[in-house]
Amino acid sequence: MDTKQIKNKLLAQRAELLRRVAAIKADFAQGKPADFSEQTTESENDDVLRSLRLEAETEIRQINRALEQIDAGEYGTCERCGDAIPAGRLEAIPEATLCTRCA
Numbered sequence: 001m002d003t004k005q006i007k008n009k010l011l012a013q014r015a016e017l018l019r020r021v022a023a024i025k026a027d028f029a030q031g032k033p034a035d036f037s038e039q040t041t042e043s044e045n046d047d048v049l050r051s052l053r054l055e056a057e058t059e060i061r062q063i064n065r066a067l068e069q070i071d072a073g074e075y076g077t078c079e080r081c082g083d084a085i086p087a088g089r090l091e092a093i094p095e096a097t098l099c100t101r102c103a
């Protein structure tokens with residue numbers, strides 16, 4: 001497995017996620033519209049944005065861990081049991097740090 005390629009992929013993925021989080025933050029910073037009729041929709045929208053942001057931040061943390069593993073030469077090893085993570089799983093989820101059993 002070419003870890004350099006994986007690293008580049010993870011870095012690109014992280015950059016995209018950071019961009020998304022920044023866009024969501026900017027959306028929040030714009031504040032609420034004065035039109036009260038739109039308030040319900042707005043707060044539902046806020047919930048969606050909040051969960052999208054949480055999701056992105058969780059994924060960023062996951063990617064950071066995988067990047068640390070690459071730098072430590074431990075990429076592809078399960079953090080919990082120390083077993084090798086199957087190549088197919090890493091291909092599907094390059095930021096995976098747990099094997100199929102421990103995930």
Ligand SMILES: [Zn+2]
Binds near residue numbers: 101
């Ligand atoms: Zn495991």
